[in-house]
Amino acid sequence: MAVQALAVDGSAGSVTRLAAALRSAVDGNGPAVLPVRDGGGPDLPAPVARAVAQGALPEGLAAVVATSGSTGEPKYVALTAGALAASAAATHARLGGPGAWLLALPAEHVAGVQVVLRALLAGTPCVVQDVREGFRPDGLARATGRMAHGTRRYTSLVPTQLARVLDHGGAPLYALAGYDAVLVGGAALDPRLRERALSHGVRVVTTYGMSETCGGCVYDGVPLDGVEVTLEPGDGRVVLGGPVVAAGYLGAPRETAAVFGPGPRFRTGDLGALAPDGTLTVLGRADDVVNTGGEKVAPAAVERALLAVDGVRAACVVGLPDDEWGQVVAALVVTGPDAPDDDALRAAVRTACGRAAVPRLLHRAGAVPERGIGKPDRAAVAALLGGVRHG
Template identity: 80%
Template sequence: MGVRAIGVDGSPGSVARLAAALRSALDGDGPAVVPVRVAPGADPADPVLPAPVARAAAEGALPDGLAVVVATSGSTGEPRQVALTAAALRASAAATAARLGGPGRWLLTLPAEHVAGVQVVLRALLSGSQPVVQDVRDGFRPDGFARATARIGHGARRYTSLVPTQLARILDHGSAPLFALAGYDAVLVGGAALDAGLRARATDAGIRVVTTYGMSETCGGCVYDGVPLDGVRVTIEPGSGRVLLDGPVLAAGYLGDPDGTAAAFGPAGFRTTDLGSIAPDGTLTVLGRADDVVNTGGEKVAPAAVEQALLGVAGVRGACVVGLPDDEWGQVVGALVVPDDGAGGGPGDAVLRDAVRAACGRAAVPRVLRRAAAVPERGIGKPDRVAVAALLRSG
């Protein structure tokens, strides 16, 4: 079977090479594919395989049906190499098409080495077309999004996948990019939580937003607008409150990490690092990462709840909440807030703290509160909580 690294740099040419390799891997005619990020201008022809993948290939330890290997974000340590089979990828793409109303043309705006980018390419291929690719070698630009959309043509259903930051940039820009986005039959938004205010702005602008929840280990998004895709089962682990995901979209494990595979994949499916709750109608609400919970004076505070309270205050467009070490309380709640009118403006501290107190209780009120022009990010739109904590500690 074998495995092959394909270099991608955000250019349409590199995505075309990746698409051809993915097509062969899905059909069983070629080796499994490992998308590897290369710097713009570097030679993408012969990237180096990640060490765990190379070892697994040399030892003959590749799982049957392997088609794609993608790296996790590494937010909790070293990135893991996730083994995705052709069967799992096909199941994910089919379930997505069924949920969205049928196959269509896909526009890629995301890095193709991440699972969300790989899935856009695969969904396009399995719907019988090539993906339309926005050149993002110099970053995402709303004008570039409008130009790429114009290449899709008319007649077919249109889909794209964005992270919240990209959605916000298009809404802020307006004009042609916003008109282009409103022409999509569905705009999948994932990679990070989508706050209610941003979603309301998008809905008011006529954007058909579908929030997605999932990870590399589930072939990307497997829960849309809180509802699992067909065949996906979501449960909450008793005691810990962690979200468990099961179904045909699950990965075959981590290459070169049998202990990690055994710990994360079990009879109940994939054990995520997220806390969640399930409503009586089966809708999943993700409450945030288990390791992000702030323990302050014996009270546990979910950062996601505090962030939503802050985002509900008029004049706030972004927020990130973390726990900061404290000699007396163990941890205290720290919040970085992005005001609408710049880092120096926005609602006063008392207004922000009162909103959190009313929504989440006294223990959740931020003791450290700072403003910034933007929340630091890593990966594809995920908040960089380590960088946020450093900013808050620096005062």
């Protein structure tokens, strides 16, 4: 068994090559595929090359996807043909049946790989929006026009893309409203953005998952068929189980043992809460919790409170080191001209989350730094806010 690195650049041609390689890998007729951003070169990353050389590849390996490396060096997730097929089948079952898929995401990320694979398993060609120059709403409208009529239509976006289509309006919004489902994941979706999309007829389905679970495996808070969601006692860390769970990290046995198993289970880095009906609410990353003066503050809760204020377009909350408090809550916000002053923003957080959660530093900027596809870069935000605080 081998692994093939395959460059993808956002063009239809590179996605066609990726689809052919995935088809061969899933059928067991070719090497597993590692999609890499164009320019990454044909050489395998060291952990993957080491696993290949040692013969330490799991049975049925079909795809390898790099994590975004938010906590350090990226890890290389081993996805088997069985896990990928189970994920695609569960997605189609939840959405109402197989259909045509539009790819508007980078194909080297797990969400992009899944769009390509779902189209393959549905027997429909994957329609590609060329994103070599970035995502453009007009491009989505044109790509939608190339999709076959008379079949269900699906696509997958990140919240930033959804917001751009809504802001643009016109033909792109009309096109998006024609989809049977628009999966939105990769980052938390602002409830107001969701409601805005729904009011325009866009059938938004929020997704939660990660590379280690073949992408989204919880839709609108409800696990896909076959997926089990549990919370660890004590801190409430989310654990995901079922046939969609990856076989581990290539070339990283210690990291694999720390978060995978027993059985097909993956211990995430997220905290969550389960309603009596089993609906999951993700509270944020365990590593992001701010301990300020002995009080624990979840940044996601503070972000939700800020985003609920009219005029706040984006927010990212982090903890900054402090000699007196241990950490202090700091917030980077993106606001429009109609946003209230800082005192009003702090008051909104105090009402929603309590005194301990009120940001001691509140800084306005034109955008929140991002990594990957639509995910806030908390390390960059912390560095920026640290500079503001001590500048």
